Amino acid sequence: xxxxxxxxxxxxxxxxxxxxxxxxxxxxxxxxxxxxxxxxxxxxxxxxxxxxxxxxxxxxxxxxxxxxxxxxxxxxxx
Numbered sequence: 214x215x216x217x218x219x220x221x222x223x224x225x226x227x228x229x230x231x232x233x234x235x236x237x238x239x240x241x242x243x244x245x246x247x248x249x250x251x252x253x254x255x256x257x258x259x260x261x262x263x264x265x266x267x268x269x270x271x272x273x274x275x276x277x278x279x280x281x282x283x284x285x286x287x288x289x290x291x
Contacts, residue, residue, distance in 0.1 A: 234242065 231239065
């Protein structure tokens, strides 16, 4: 089940939601939630396309990083 929630608990939650919001508001809430999910998925696809286009435009080879020279070995003054 859903993380240990049984069918009895689900029915109880649905009844409480029905009592709190009423039968007329539940379809409006569900519709708003569906539209929100649709917009979220669209934005996620747009961001993914933008990232993929940036990656394809970037240079194929990573820039070479020069290693810093070692400091001279010997006793330090101090």
